[in-house]
Amino acid sequence: DRAPAGPTAHIHSGILQARDFDDPPGLMEKTEYLLREWVQMHHNPQHARDPTKAFSIFVHQMNIHGILKTDDLITRFFKLSTQMCVDLCYRALSETATAPSIMRAKCFHSLDAFVRLVALLVKHSGDATNTHTKINLLNKVLGIVAGVLLQDHEIRGTDFQQLPYHRIFIMLFLELCAPEPVLEAVNFQVLTAFCHTLHILRPAKASGFCYAWLELVSHRVFIGRMLAITPQQKCWGMYAQLLIDLFKYLAPYLRNAELAKPVTSLYKGTLRVLLVLLHDFPEFLCDYHYGFCDVIPPNCIQMRNLILSAFPRNMRLPDPFTPNLKVDMLQEIAHAPRVLTNFASTIQPLTFKKELDSYLKARAPVTFLSELRSNLQVSQEAGVRYNIQLMNALVLYVGTQAITFIRSKGHAPNMSTIAHSAHMDIFQNLAVDLDTEGRYLFLNAIANQLRYPNSHTHYFSCTLLYLFAEANTEAIQEQITRVLLERLIVNRPHPWGLLITFIELIKNPTYKFWSHEFVHCAPEIEKLFESVARSCMVQKQV
C-alpha cells in the first residue's frame, strides 16, 4: 500500500498503534474508569442539555489522571476505549436471549458516548483556528479504529462483527458534519480523512466489513458531501476510488456468474448505489466511466450500461428511433467528453507506447501490427489471455489520436474520413488477427465508448460500423452484432450511442445485415432481431 507519508501518515501511525500492547501499567484501569464516567455523563439528562459543560468537567478529570500529558497517552486512551466499546458490543451481541432492539440499544449506549467524546476532543483540540491539530487528531483516531478493526477481523475470523465499527464511523462522520463554523472550516479534510480510512478498509482488505462499508460509502449524507456540497468537485476523485475498490472486489465473483447469496446481496446494493448516482450525479458517472468500465468484468452488462447511460443533465438526447436522424448534424458530436482517468499512462511498457506513437505518425513499420497481438496477450490460458486494461487504453488512445488527426487535416470524423489511416490499420488488424476472446474484448472496448452524443461516441460508432462493413469474415460481423445485441437485450437503461449504432446497422441497407447467416442461425435469435427491428421500424411509420 501507500507509504505512510503525506496526509495519511497519521492514519497509518494510528493503525500501527492499535497493535501496540505495551501500555503503561494502570492505564487500562484508568481508561475503563474514565470511559464509564463519560458514558454516564453523556446520558445524564442534566448534561444532555449542555454537552460542553460536561465535556469541560471531563477534560479536567482526564487531566487529573494524566491522560492528556503526552500524545502517546492520548492515543493509547483512544485505542483502549475503542477496544472496550467493541468488547462491550461483542458481549451484548452474544446474549441471544435479549430482544435485538434492546441488544442494539445496549451497544449504541457506549458507542454513541465514545463517538461524542471523540468529536468534542477533535473540535476543541488546539485553538479555534488551528485546523492542523484537529485534523491530525481525527486522522489518528480513525487510524486507531481502523487498526482495531483489522486486528479484530484477523483474530476473530468468521466471528467478526461489523456493528461497532460501522456505528463509530457513521456517527462520528455525522457529528463532524454538523452545521458549526469550526467544523465547516475543516470539512474537506474530514472528508479526505474518512475516504482514506474507507480505502484502507476496502472490501478486499476487510471482507467481513463489506456490507457496513457499502452502507458507509452509500450513506446519503456521505454521498451528498462528497459529490454535491463540496465545491469544485474536489471530492469526486476520492469517491470514484472507493467505487473502483468495490468493483474490483466484486469482479472475480461476478465474472464467473455464480452468485452466492452474500455476493448477490452486495451486488444488488452496488446496483442501487449506481442507480442513485445515475439519477442524481450523472456527470460524475460520465467523467469516471473509463476507470469504472476498466475494472467491471465484461459480462456485467447491466452494471456497465448504468454507467454508460449517464449523460450531462443540460443535454437533450434526440430519440434514437427518430427516422432519418442525422447524427452528423448534431452539434454535440464535435465536443470531446471529459475522461478523468489517465489512460495513456496505462499503455505499458514505455517501449510499446513509443512504437505505437511512431506507427501512428509514420504508418510504418508493418511489423508493429503483426506484433500487436503478442503485446496484448499475457497468458495462454483461456479466459485470461489478454491484458484487458491495456486493450481498453489502446483502443481509446488510438481513437482519440485519430480524431485529432482527422481534425488536423480540416475534416470531421465520418465513415469516409476515418478509413485508410494508421489508426484504422490498428483497429482492422486487431479485428482480423485476434482470436475470439481477444476480439470480444477489443469490440467491448469500442462499445464502452458508445455513450451520449460526443466526439468519441461518434468516432467509435463509425469505427464499429466500418469494421462491420469491411470485415473479411462473417465471424467478425457476428461478433460485432453479438457485442451490440447483448448490451441491448438486457433491461434498461441503454446507452444512446449503442442504440444509434445498432439501429444504423440493421436499418442501413449498405450493411446487408439481414443477408447474414448468423441472423438466421436459430429461430429465437431471428425472432429477437425481428422484434428489435420492429421497435425501430414502427416508429418510422408514425
Next chain:
Amino acid sequence: GVAPLGPVPLQREHQLQFQMMEAAYCHMPHPSDSERLRSYLPRNTCTTPPYYQQVQLPHSDTVEFFQRLSTETLFFIFYYMEGSKGQYLAAKALKKQSWRFHTKYMMWFQRHEEPKVINEEYEQ
C-alpha cells in the same frame, strides 16, 4: 448469468474473502445502526403482507401534511420522536395552530381566551 470468457476458479485469497463475507452476511447492518438512537420507537423490522401499505404516503414529510394530523398525533410525534425531522415538522405544525412551547415546563400551551394581563415580560 453467463460468463463469456468462461469461469475462472476462485483463488485462495478470494475463497478466504468469501468466507468472511458469508459470515458477515449472517449479521447484516440494521437500518438503526446508522441512525440516532430512538429511545421510544426503535426500529422493529418485520415482513408485513404485501396488501398493506409498505412505504410512507408521498409528501408525508411536509408541514402541510403534518397540519392535517390531530393535535394528539403531533404531541405524540413531538415527545416520542426526539431529534427527528418528524419532531421538527410537528413543532412547526403546532406553532402554526397557535400552540406555543414552554421551555421550562416542556409543554405546549394554547390560549383559551384573551389573556387578562399582557406586558413586555409575560401574559396571564
